[in-house]
Amino acid sequence: MRHAITLDAIRVLEMIHQKGSFAAAAEALFKVPSAITYTMQKLEADLGVVIFDRSAKRAVLTPAGKLVLEEGSALLQASNRLEEKVHQLESGWEASLIIAKDTIVPDKQLFDIIGRFCELDKQVEITVVEEVLGGGWDALHTKRADIAIGLTGELPKGQFNVHPMGEVEFVFAVASDHPLANFIGLIEPQHIKQYPGIVVADSSRTLPGRSSGIFDSKQSIRVGSMQSKIQAQLQGVGVGFLPLHMIKNHLAEGQLIAKACTIPRPNIPVYLAAEKSKQGKALTWFCQQLAQQPWFV
Structure with missing residues:
Protein backbone atom coordinates (compact mmCIF):
# COMPACT_ATOMS: atom_id res chain seq x y z
CA MET A 1 0.00 0.00 0.00
CA ARG A 2 1.42 3.36 -1.03
CA HIS A 3 0.89 6.30 1.30
CA ALA A 4 0.38 9.84 0.01
CA ILE A 5 2.18 11.40 2.94
CA THR A 6 5.88 10.59 3.02
CA LEU A 7 8.55 11.77 5.44
CA ASP A 8 10.25 13.61 2.60
CA ALA A 9 7.02 15.47 1.80
CA ILE A 10 6.64 16.41 5.48
CA ARG A 11 10.21 17.74 5.58
CA VAL A 12 9.55 19.87 2.49
CA LEU A 13 6.23 21.10 3.87
CA GLU A 14 7.82 22.04 7.20
CA MET A 15 10.65 23.95 5.51
CA ILE A 16 8.29 25.90 3.22
CA HIS A 17 6.27 26.93 6.27
CA GLN A 18 9.41 27.97 8.16
CA LYS A 19 11.02 29.89 5.27
CA GLY A 20 7.82 31.36 3.83
CA SER A 21 8.44 30.46 0.18
CA PHE A 22 9.17 27.55 -2.10
CA ALA A 23 12.40 29.16 -3.29
CA ALA A 24 13.76 29.69 0.21
CA ALA A 25 12.82 26.12 1.18
CA ALA A 26 14.62 24.77 -1.89
CA GLU A 27 17.78 26.66 -0.92
CA ALA A 28 17.62 25.41 2.68
CA LEU A 29 17.12 21.81 1.58
CA PHE A 30 19.75 22.01 -1.19
CA LYS A 31 17.15 21.20 -3.85
CA VAL A 32 16.13 22.89 -7.06
CA PRO A 33 12.86 24.87 -6.77
CA SER A 34 11.14 22.60 -9.31
CA ALA A 35 11.70 19.59 -6.99
CA ILE A 36 10.01 21.42 -4.11
CA THR A 37 7.09 22.42 -6.31
CA TYR A 38 6.71 18.86 -7.63
CA THR A 39 6.72 17.37 -4.12
CA MET A 40 3.94 19.70 -2.95
CA GLN A 41 1.87 19.31 -6.11
CA LYS A 42 2.09 15.53 -5.82
CA LEU A 43 1.10 15.66 -2.13
CA GLU A 44 -1.91 17.83 -2.95
CA ALA A 45 -2.93 15.58 -5.85
CA ASP A 46 -2.58 12.38 -3.82
CA LEU A 47 -4.55 13.81 -0.89
CA GLY A 48 -7.06 15.69 -3.04
CA VAL A 49 -6.67 18.89 -1.05
CA VAL A 50 -4.92 22.25 -1.34
CA ILE A 51 -1.98 22.50 1.08
CA PHE A 52 -0.80 26.07 0.41
CA ASP A 53 -2.66 29.21 -0.57
CA ARG A 54 -0.41 30.62 -3.28
CA SER A 55 -2.39 33.82 -3.89
CA ALA A 56 -0.15 35.90 -1.61
CA LYS A 57 3.59 36.54 -1.82
CA ARG A 58 4.24 34.32 1.19
CA ALA A 59 3.14 30.67 1.03
CA VAL A 60 0.28 30.33 3.54
CA LEU A 61 -1.02 27.01 4.82
CA THR A 62 -4.67 26.17 4.30
CA PRO A 63 -6.57 24.49 7.18
CA ALA A 64 -5.83 21.12 5.55
CA GLY A 65 -2.18 22.12 5.23
CA LYS A 66 -2.00 23.06 8.91
CA LEU A 67 -3.39 19.66 9.87
CA VAL A 68 -0.88 17.83 7.69
CA LEU A 69 1.96 19.91 9.14
CA GLU A 70 0.92 19.43 12.78
CA GLU A 71 0.41 15.67 12.53
CA GLY A 72 3.28 15.24 10.10
CA SER A 73 5.74 17.04 12.38
CA ALA A 74 4.93 14.51 15.11
CA LEU A 75 5.65 11.68 12.65
CA LEU A 76 8.91 13.34 11.65
CA GLN A 77 10.00 13.69 15.25
CA ALA A 78 9.11 10.05 15.93
CA SER A 79 11.14 9.01 12.88
CA ASN A 80 14.13 11.05 14.09
CA ARG A 81 13.88 9.48 17.55
CA LEU A 82 13.72 6.02 16.01
CA GLU A 83 16.85 6.68 13.96
CA GLU A 84 18.64 7.95 17.06
CA LYS A 85 17.59 4.85 19.01
CA VAL A 86 18.79 2.53 16.26
CA HIS A 87 22.20 4.23 16.16
CA GLN A 88 22.27 4.25 19.96
CA LEU A 89 21.44 0.56 20.13
CA GLU A 90 24.32 -0.19 17.81
CA SER A 91 26.60 1.64 20.22
CA GLY A 92 25.44 -0.52 23.14
CA TRP A 93 22.76 1.75 24.64
CA GLU A 94 19.32 0.16 24.99
CA ALA A 95 16.20 1.81 23.61
CA VAL A 168 15.70 -1.84 56.59
CA GLU A 169 14.91 -1.33 60.28
CA PHE A 170 11.28 -1.81 61.34
CA VAL A 171 9.50 -0.38 64.38
CA PHE A 172 6.08 -1.19 65.82
CA ALA A 173 4.12 2.04 65.48
CA VAL A 174 0.60 3.25 66.20
CA ALA A 175 -1.28 6.47 65.58
CA SER A 176 -1.00 9.12 68.30
CA ASP A 177 -4.70 8.70 69.15
CA HIS A 178 -4.67 4.88 69.08
CA PRO A 179 -5.45 3.10 72.39
CA LEU A 180 -1.97 1.53 72.41
CA ALA A 181 -0.24 4.93 72.10
CA ASN A 182 -0.42 5.50 75.88
CA PHE A 183 0.27 1.90 76.85
CA ILE A 184 3.00 1.64 79.51
CA GLY A 185 5.49 -1.20 79.22
CA LEU A 186 6.28 -3.79 76.58
CA ILE A 187 3.48 -4.54 74.16
CA GLU A 188 2.73 -8.26 74.13
CA PRO A 189 0.97 -10.36 71.47
CA GLN A 190 -2.21 -10.42 73.58
CA HIS A 191 -2.38 -6.63 73.44
CA ILE A 192 -1.94 -6.52 69.66
CA LYS A 193 -4.54 -9.22 69.17
CA GLN A 194 -7.28 -6.78 70.15
CA TYR A 195 -6.75 -4.61 67.03
CA PRO A 196 -6.69 -5.01 63.24
CA GLY A 197 -3.26 -5.59 61.70
CA ILE A 198 -2.29 -3.77 58.50
CA VAL A 199 -0.51 -6.12 56.08
CA VAL A 200 1.23 -5.37 52.78
CA ALA A 201 0.30 -8.01 50.20
CA ASP A 202 2.69 -9.50 47.65
CA SER A 203 2.46 -8.30 44.03
CA SER A 204 4.06 -11.45 42.59
CA ARG A 205 2.14 -12.91 39.64
CA THR A 206 3.85 -16.24 39.10
CA LEU A 207 6.24 -16.89 42.00
CA PRO A 208 4.90 -17.91 45.44
CA GLY A 209 3.54 -14.87 47.26
CA ARG A 210 4.20 -13.72 50.80
CA SER A 211 2.99 -10.97 53.11
CA SER A 212 4.84 -8.49 55.29
CA GLY A 213 4.00 -7.83 58.91
CA ILE A 214 1.75 -10.81 59.65
CA PHE A 215 1.03 -11.46 63.32
CA ASP A 216 -1.96 -12.71 65.31
CA SER A 217 -4.48 -9.87 65.19
CA LYS A 218 -8.20 -9.26 65.50
CA GLN A 219 -8.47 -8.76 61.74
CA SER A 220 -6.08 -8.52 58.78
CA ILE A 221 -6.37 -5.59 56.42
CA ARG A 222 -4.30 -6.10 53.26
CA VAL A 223 -3.02 -3.14 51.27
CA GLY A 224 -1.02 -2.87 48.06
CA SER A 225 1.95 -0.76 49.14
CA MET A 226 3.97 0.30 52.15
CA GLN A 227 2.72 3.86 51.63
CA SER A 228 -0.88 2.64 52.03
CA LYS A 229 0.07 0.71 55.17
CA ILE A 230 1.61 3.83 56.68
CA GLN A 231 -1.49 5.89 55.84
CA ALA A 232 -3.80 3.28 57.34
CA GLN A 233 -1.81 3.28 60.58
CA LEU A 234 -1.65 7.08 60.64
CA GLN A 235 -5.45 7.07 60.60
CA GLY A 236 -5.59 4.53 63.41
CA VAL A 237 -7.22 1.85 61.28
CA GLY A 238 -4.80 -0.78 62.57
CA VAL A 239 -1.32 -1.48 63.88
CA GLY A 240 1.88 -3.06 62.66
CA PHE A 241 5.58 -2.74 61.96
CA LEU A 242 6.73 0.06 59.65
CA PRO A 243 10.10 0.87 57.99
CA LEU A 244 11.87 3.43 60.16
CA HIS A 245 13.31 5.35 57.18
CA MET A 246 9.79 5.97 55.84
CA ILE A 247 8.18 7.25 59.05
CA LYS A 248 10.91 9.36 60.66
CA ASN A 249 8.99 12.59 60.00
CA HIS A 250 5.73 11.11 61.31
CA LEU A 251 7.53 10.03 64.48
CA ALA A 252 9.23 13.40 64.91
CA GLU A 253 5.91 15.23 64.48
CA GLY A 254 4.13 12.91 66.90
CA GLN A 255 1.68 11.53 64.33
CA LEU A 256 2.99 8.04 64.96
CA ILE A 257 4.26 6.61 68.23
CA ALA A 258 6.92 3.89 68.25
CA LYS A 259 6.25 1.24 70.90
CA ALA A 260 8.52 -1.39 72.38
CA CYS A 261 7.20 -4.80 71.41
CA THR A 262 8.09 -8.39 72.33
CA ILE A 263 7.36 -9.71 68.82
CA PRO A 264 10.76 -10.05 67.08
CA ARG A 265 11.22 -8.03 63.86
CA PRO A 266 14.90 -8.14 62.84
CA ASN A 267 16.42 -5.81 60.27
CA ILE A 268 15.87 -7.04 56.71
Whole structure:
Protein backbone atom coordinates (compact mmCIF):
# COMPACT_ATOMS: atom_id res chain seq x y z
CA MET A 1 0.00 0.00 0.00
CA ARG A 2 1.42 3.36 -1.03
CA HIS A 3 0.89 6.30 1.30
CA ALA A 4 0.38 9.84 0.01
CA ILE A 5 2.18 11.40 2.94
CA THR A 6 5.88 10.59 3.02
CA LEU A 7 8.55 11.77 5.44
CA ASP A 8 10.25 13.61 2.60
CA ALA A 9 7.02 15.47 1.80
CA ILE A 10 6.64 16.41 5.48
CA ARG A 11 10.21 17.74 5.58
CA VAL A 12 9.55 19.87 2.49
CA LEU A 13 6.23 21.10 3.87
CA GLU A 14 7.82 22.04 7.20
CA MET A 15 10.65 23.95 5.51
CA ILE A 16 8.29 25.90 3.22
CA HIS A 17 6.27 26.93 6.27
CA GLN A 18 9.41 27.97 8.16
CA LYS A 19 11.02 29.89 5.27
CA GLY A 20 7.82 31.36 3.83
CA SER A 21 8.44 30.46 0.18
CA PHE A 22 9.17 27.55 -2.10
CA ALA A 23 12.40 29.16 -3.29
CA ALA A 24 13.76 29.69 0.21
CA ALA A 25 12.82 26.12 1.18
CA ALA A 26 14.62 24.77 -1.89
CA GLU A 27 17.78 26.66 -0.92
CA ALA A 28 17.62 25.41 2.68
CA LEU A 29 17.12 21.81 1.58
CA PHE A 30 19.75 22.01 -1.19
CA LYS A 31 17.15 21.20 -3.85
CA VAL A 32 16.13 22.89 -7.06
CA PRO A 33 12.86 24.87 -6.77
CA SER A 34 11.14 22.60 -9.31
CA ALA A 35 11.70 19.59 -6.99
CA ILE A 36 10.01 21.42 -4.11
CA THR A 37 7.09 22.42 -6.31
CA TYR A 38 6.71 18.86 -7.63
CA THR A 39 6.72 17.37 -4.12
CA MET A 40 3.94 19.70 -2.95
CA GLN A 41 1.87 19.31 -6.11
CA LYS A 42 2.09 15.53 -5.82
CA LEU A 43 1.10 15.66 -2.13
CA GLU A 44 -1.91 17.83 -2.95
CA ALA A 45 -2.93 15.58 -5.85
CA ASP A 46 -2.58 12.38 -3.82
CA LEU A 47 -4.55 13.81 -0.89
CA GLY A 48 -7.06 15.69 -3.04
CA VAL A 49 -6.67 18.89 -1.05
CA VAL A 50 -4.92 22.25 -1.34
CA ILE A 51 -1.98 22.50 1.08
CA PHE A 52 -0.80 26.07 0.41
CA ASP A 53 -2.66 29.21 -0.57
CA ARG A 54 -0.41 30.62 -3.28
CA SER A 55 -2.39 33.82 -3.89
CA ALA A 56 -0.15 35.90 -1.61
CA LYS A 57 3.59 36.54 -1.82
CA ARG A 58 4.24 34.32 1.19
CA ALA A 59 3.14 30.67 1.03
CA VAL A 60 0.28 30.33 3.54
CA LEU A 61 -1.02 27.01 4.82
CA THR A 62 -4.67 26.17 4.30
CA PRO A 63 -6.57 24.49 7.18
CA ALA A 64 -5.83 21.12 5.55
CA GLY A 65 -2.18 22.12 5.23
CA LYS A 66 -2.00 23.06 8.91
CA LEU A 67 -3.39 19.66 9.87
CA VAL A 68 -0.88 17.83 7.69
CA LEU A 69 1.96 19.91 9.14
CA GLU A 70 0.92 19.43 12.78
CA GLU A 71 0.41 15.67 12.53
CA GLY A 72 3.28 15.24 10.10
CA SER A 73 5.74 17.04 12.38
CA ALA A 74 4.93 14.51 15.11
CA LEU A 75 5.65 11.68 12.65
CA LEU A 76 8.91 13.34 11.65
CA GLN A 77 10.00 13.69 15.25
CA ALA A 78 9.11 10.05 15.93
CA SER A 79 11.14 9.01 12.88
CA ASN A 80 14.13 11.05 14.09
CA ARG A 81 13.88 9.48 17.55
CA LEU A 82 13.72 6.02 16.01
CA GLU A 83 16.85 6.68 13.96
CA GLU A 84 18.64 7.95 17.06
CA LYS A 85 17.59 4.85 19.01
CA VAL A 86 18.79 2.53 16.26
CA HIS A 87 22.20 4.23 16.16
CA GLN A 88 22.27 4.25 19.96
CA LEU A 89 21.44 0.56 20.13
CA GLU A 90 24.32 -0.19 17.81
CA SER A 91 26.60 1.64 20.22
CA GLY A 92 25.44 -0.52 23.14
CA TRP A 93 22.76 1.75 24.64
CA GLU A 94 19.32 0.16 24.99
CA ALA A 95 16.20 1.81 23.61
CA SER A 96 14.35 1.27 26.89
CA LEU A 97 14.89 0.16 30.48
CA ILE A 98 12.32 -0.98 33.04
CA ILE A 99 13.05 -0.63 36.76
CA ALA A 100 10.88 -2.56 39.22
CA LYS A 101 10.88 -0.67 42.53
CA ASP A 102 9.62 -2.14 45.79
CA THR A 103 7.44 0.28 47.71
CA ILE A 104 9.95 0.38 50.59
CA VAL A 105 12.46 2.12 48.29
CA PRO A 106 12.44 5.94 48.63
CA ASP A 107 11.35 7.76 45.49
CA LYS A 108 13.68 10.73 45.94
CA GLN A 109 16.95 8.83 45.70
CA LEU A 110 15.74 6.88 42.67
CA PHE A 111 14.64 9.99 40.79
CA ASP A 112 17.90 11.73 41.68
CA ILE A 113 19.69 8.91 39.87
CA ILE A 114 17.29 9.05 36.92
CA GLY A 115 17.88 12.80 36.74
CA ARG A 116 21.64 12.24 36.52
CA PHE A 117 21.07 9.69 33.77
CA CYS A 118 19.04 12.22 31.77
CA GLU A 119 22.06 14.52 31.85
CA LEU A 120 23.94 11.91 29.77
CA ASP A 121 21.54 12.78 26.92
CA LYS A 122 20.94 9.16 25.90
CA GLN A 123 17.57 8.45 24.28
CA VAL A 124 16.67 5.60 26.62
CA GLU A 125 13.04 5.36 27.69
CA ILE A 126 12.93 4.73 31.45
CA THR A 127 9.90 3.05 33.01
CA VAL A 128 9.48 2.66 36.78
CA VAL A 129 6.96 0.11 38.03
CA GLU A 130 6.08 -0.55 41.67
CA GLU A 131 6.19 -4.04 43.17
CA VAL A 132 5.81 -5.47 46.65
CA LEU A 133 7.81 -8.21 48.40
CA GLY A 134 8.27 -11.07 45.91
CA GLY A 135 6.91 -8.92 43.08
CA GLY A 136 10.38 -7.61 42.26
CA TRP A 137 11.82 -11.10 41.85
CA ASP A 138 8.75 -12.04 39.84
CA ALA A 139 9.24 -9.02 37.54
CA LEU A 140 12.79 -10.19 36.80
CA HIS A 141 11.78 -13.83 36.43
CA THR A 142 9.02 -13.02 33.92
CA LYS A 143 11.17 -10.38 32.18
CA ARG A 144 8.73 -7.60 33.05
CA ALA A 145 11.70 -5.61 34.35
CA ASP A 146 15.40 -5.26 33.57
CA ILE A 147 16.43 -4.18 37.08
CA ALA A 148 14.66 -4.73 40.38
CA ILE A 149 15.44 -2.74 43.53
CA GLY A 150 14.28 -3.26 47.10
CA LEU A 151 14.42 -7.05 46.86
CA THR A 152 14.08 -9.11 50.03
CA GLY A 153 13.74 -12.77 50.94
CA GLU A 154 15.68 -15.76 49.71
CA LEU A 155 18.12 -14.95 46.90
CA PRO A 156 17.94 -17.05 43.71
CA LYS A 157 21.24 -18.45 42.52
CA GLY A 158 23.02 -18.21 39.19
CA GLN A 159 20.61 -16.26 37.00
CA PHE A 160 20.99 -12.72 38.40
CA ASN A 161 23.72 -10.31 39.42
CA VAL A 162 22.75 -9.28 42.96
CA HIS A 163 24.07 -6.28 44.93
CA PRO A 164 23.26 -5.28 48.54
CA MET A 165 21.41 -2.01 49.11
CA GLY A 166 21.53 -2.00 52.92
CA GLU A 167 19.18 -3.08 55.67
CA VAL A 168 15.70 -1.84 56.59
CA GLU A 169 14.91 -1.33 60.28
CA PHE A 170 11.28 -1.81 61.34
CA VAL A 171 9.50 -0.38 64.38
CA PHE A 172 6.08 -1.19 65.82
CA ALA A 173 4.12 2.04 65.48
CA VAL A 174 0.60 3.25 66.20
CA ALA A 175 -1.28 6.47 65.58
CA SER A 176 -1.00 9.12 68.30
CA ASP A 177 -4.70 8.70 69.15
CA HIS A 178 -4.67 4.88 69.08
CA PRO A 179 -5.45 3.10 72.39
CA LEU A 180 -1.97 1.53 72.41
CA ALA A 181 -0.24 4.93 72.10
CA ASN A 182 -0.42 5.50 75.88
CA PHE A 183 0.27 1.90 76.85
CA ILE A 184 3.00 1.64 79.51
CA GLY A 185 5.49 -1.20 79.22
CA LEU A 186 6.28 -3.79 76.58
CA ILE A 187 3.48 -4.54 74.16
CA GLU A 188 2.73 -8.26 74.13
CA PRO A 189 0.97 -10.36 71.47
CA GLN A 190 -2.21 -10.42 73.58
CA HIS A 191 -2.38 -6.63 73.44
CA ILE A 192 -1.94 -6.52 69.66
CA LYS A 193 -4.54 -9.22 69.17
CA GLN A 194 -7.28 -6.78 70.15
CA TYR A 195 -6.75 -4.61 67.03
CA PRO A 196 -6.69 -5.01 63.24
CA GLY A 197 -3.26 -5.59 61.70
CA ILE A 198 -2.29 -3.77 58.50
CA VAL A 199 -0.51 -6.12 56.08
CA VAL A 200 1.23 -5.37 52.78
CA ALA A 201 0.30 -8.01 50.20
CA ASP A 202 2.69 -9.50 47.65
CA SER A 203 2.46 -8.30 44.03
CA SER A 204 4.06 -11.45 42.59
CA ARG A 205 2.14 -12.91 39.64
CA THR A 206 3.85 -16.24 39.10
CA LEU A 207 6.24 -16.89 42.00
CA PRO A 208 4.90 -17.91 45.44
CA GLY A 209 3.54 -14.87 47.26
CA ARG A 210 4.20 -13.72 50.80
CA SER A 211 2.99 -10.97 53.11
CA SER A 212 4.84 -8.49 55.29
CA GLY A 213 4.00 -7.83 58.91
CA ILE A 214 1.75 -10.81 59.65
CA PHE A 215 1.03 -11.46 63.32
CA ASP A 216 -1.96 -12.71 65.31
CA SER A 217 -4.48 -9.87 65.19
CA LYS A 218 -8.20 -9.26 65.50
CA GLN A 219 -8.47 -8.76 61.74
CA SER A 220 -6.08 -8.52 58.78
CA ILE A 221 -6.37 -5.59 56.42
CA ARG A 222 -4.30 -6.10 53.26
CA VAL A 223 -3.02 -3.14 51.27
CA GLY A 224 -1.02 -2.87 48.06
CA SER A 225 1.95 -0.76 49.14
CA MET A 226 3.97 0.30 52.15
CA GLN A 227 2.72 3.86 51.63
CA SER A 228 -0.88 2.64 52.03
CA LYS A 229 0.07 0.71 55.17
CA ILE A 230 1.61 3.83 56.68
CA GLN A 231 -1.49 5.89 55.84
CA ALA A 232 -3.80 3.28 57.34
CA GLN A 233 -1.81 3.28 60.58
CA LEU A 234 -1.65 7.08 60.64
CA GLN A 235 -5.45 7.07 60.60
CA GLY A 236 -5.59 4.53 63.41
CA VAL A 237 -7.22 1.85 61.28
CA GLY A 238 -4.80 -0.78 62.57
CA VAL A 239 -1.32 -1.48 63.88
CA GLY A 240 1.88 -3.06 62.66
CA PHE A 241 5.58 -2.74 61.96
CA LEU A 242 6.73 0.06 59.65
CA PRO A 243 10.10 0.87 57.99
CA LEU A 244 11.87 3.43 60.16
CA HIS A 245 13.31 5.35 57.18
CA MET A 246 9.79 5.97 55.84
CA ILE A 247 8.18 7.25 59.05
CA LYS A 248 10.91 9.36 60.66
CA ASN A 249 8.99 12.59 60.00
CA HIS A 250 5.73 11.11 61.31
CA LEU A 251 7.53 10.03 64.48
CA ALA A 252 9.23 13.40 64.91
CA GLU A 253 5.91 15.23 64.48
CA GLY A 254 4.13 12.91 66.90
CA GLN A 255 1.68 11.53 64.33
CA LEU A 256 2.99 8.04 64.96
CA ILE A 257 4.26 6.61 68.23
CA ALA A 258 6.92 3.89 68.25
CA LYS A 259 6.25 1.24 70.90
CA ALA A 260 8.52 -1.39 72.38
CA CYS A 261 7.20 -4.80 71.41
CA THR A 262 8.09 -8.39 72.33
CA ILE A 263 7.36 -9.71 68.82
CA PRO A 264 10.76 -10.05 67.08
CA ARG A 265 11.22 -8.03 63.86
CA PRO A 266 14.90 -8.14 62.84
CA ASN A 267 16.42 -5.81 60.27
CA ILE A 268 15.87 -7.04 56.71
CA PRO A 269 18.68 -7.07 54.11
CA VAL A 270 17.64 -5.46 50.84
CA TYR A 271 19.11 -6.03 47.37
CA LEU A 272 19.04 -4.94 43.75
CA ALA A 273 19.38 -7.41 40.93
CA ALA A 274 19.57 -7.66 37.14
CA GLU A 275 19.74 -10.60 34.79
CA LYS A 276 23.31 -11.67 34.00
CA SER A 277 22.59 -12.12 30.29
CA LYS A 278 21.76 -8.43 29.83
CA GLN A 279 24.82 -6.25 29.27
CA GLY A 280 23.44 -2.95 27.95
CA LYS A 281 25.23 0.27 28.85
CA ALA A 282 22.15 1.84 30.46
CA LEU A 283 21.58 -1.21 32.66
CA THR A 284 25.25 -1.26 33.66
CA TRP A 285 25.20 2.46 34.47
CA PHE A 286 22.08 2.15 36.60
CA CYS A 287 23.34 -0.91 38.48
CA GLN A 288 26.53 0.95 39.41
CA GLN A 289 24.69 4.08 40.53
CA LEU A 290 21.97 2.21 42.43
CA ALA A 291 24.52 0.10 44.29
CA GLN A 292 26.39 3.20 45.51
CA GLN A 293 23.33 5.04 46.83
CA PRO A 294 22.65 5.16 50.61
CA TRP A 295 18.99 4.12 50.62
CA PHE A 296 17.62 3.51 54.10
CA VAL A 297 19.05 6.25 56.29
